[in-house]
Structure formats: C-alpha cells, structure tokens
Amino acid sequence: GAMRHLPYFCRGEVVKGFGRGSKELGIPTANFSEQVVESFPSDIPTGIYYGWACVGNGDVHKMVLSIGWNPFYKNIKKSVETHIIHTFKEDFYGEILSIVITGYIRPEKNFDSLDALISAIQEDIEEAKRQLDLPEHLKLKEDNFFHLPEGKIVNNR
Ligand code: ADP
Numbered sequence: 279g280a281m282r283h284l285p286y287f288c289r290g291e292v293v294k295g296f297g298r299g300s301k302e303l304g305i306p307t308a309n310f311s312e313q314v315v316e317s318f319p320s321d322i323p324t325g326i327y328y329g330w331a332c333v334g335n336g337d338v339h340k341m342v343l344s345i346g347w348n349p350f351y352k353n354i355k356k357s358v359e360t361h362i363i364h365t366f367k368e369d370f371y372g373e374i375l376s377i378v379i380t381g382y383i384r385p386e387k388n389f390d391s392l393d394a395l396i397s398a399i400q401e402d403i404e405e406a407k408r409q410l411d412l413p414e415h416l417k418l419k420e421d422n423f424f425h426l427p428e429g430k431i432v433n434n435r
C-alpha cells in the first residue's frame with residue numbers, strides 16, 4: 279500500500295499543468311515536471327495524500343496532493359499535483375516546490391458532477407488539516423529537509 283512509501287520527500291520545479299481549470303474551482307494544483315514524477319516509486323498508489331509544502335524558501339504550509347493518471351499522456355504516465363492550503367498573492371510557476379507526503383486519504387475516484395468533485399476535495403482538505411495537527415505528522419513540518427539550500431533537488435532520501 280501507500281504507507282510503506284511514507285514519509286516521502288520530494289523537491290522540484292513547478293511547471294504548467296494541462297489546464298483542467300483547477301484554479302477556476304478555487305483549488306489550484308502546482309504540477310511537478312514529468313522528470314520529477316518519473317522519480318517517484320513506480321508502485322506508489324494513485325490517490326489523494328496530504329503533507330507539508332514550501333515554495334522556494336518560504337513558509338511551510340499544509341497541503342493535499344493527488345497522484346493520478348496523466349490525461350495528457352493518455353493515462354500511461356502519472357501526474358503529481360499539490361494544492362497548498364494557503365492563499366498566495368501570486369502564481370509561482372518556475373519556483374522550487376519542496377514537499378513531504380506524510381499520509382494517504384483515499385484512492386482516485388470518478389465523480390458524477392463538478393459539485394460532487396468539489397465537495398470531495400473540500401472534505402479531503404478538512405481531513406488533511408485534522409491529520410496534520412497530530413504529533414506524528416506535525417513533527418515533519420520542522421524537518422531539516424525544508425531548510426536545505428534552495429535549488430538542491432533531492433527525491434526521497
Ligand atoms: P496548471 O494546470 O498550470 O497546473 P492550475 O489551475 O492547477 O494550473 O493552477 C496551478 C498554479 O497556481 C500553480 O502552478 C501556482 O503557480 C498557482 N497557485 C496559486 N496558489 C496556489 C496554491 N495554494 N496551491 C497550489 N498552486 C497555487
């Protein structure tokens with residue numbers, strides 16, 4: 279399952295996604311490049327995860343993350359997208375995003391309507407917020423990983 283890969287540390291550049299309109303739904307997702315996605319363990323389950331994220335050398339925030347099948351590549355490659363639970367003043371394409379994935383919420387699902395999708399994501403966000411306040415997850419917010427020199431790309435460790 280997902281748990282044996284966690285916690286998972288990852289750092290990489292934020293690239294343009296495939297414009298599924300996440301931002302219009304109020305839940306922008308910062309996409310990692312194909313190269314970073316390829317560095318993930320190939321057997322990590324698709325689905326919704328949570329953890330901590332930091333842009334450049336900014337503050338560390340709660341996040342929810344989806345590991346899914348990438349429609350751009352006819353669903354043969356994965357995509358990894360992070361929604362940071364924080365309001366940013368500006369977009370941060372091209373910046374280095376550092377994340378640690380600490381927990382798993384649920385597998386990928388198809389939804390009957392946009393409303394159903396949005397409420398599921400809202401529930402995922404609430405679940406992530408609650409879980410991340412627990413000591414075992416909270417401790418990773420302070421991990422040295424977030425204080426390593428910017429630009430150093432480290433996948434897992
Ligand atoms: P794309 O298809 O290019 O990924 P999105 O609609 O998913 O477009 O928006 C993602 C972009 O929004 C990110 O790359 C980032 O620059 C910006 N952004 C602003 N706020 C956030 C946030 N809280 N979490 C993630 N990305 C954010």
Ligand code: MG
Pocket residue numbers: 295296300306307308309359
């Ligand atoms: Mg996106």
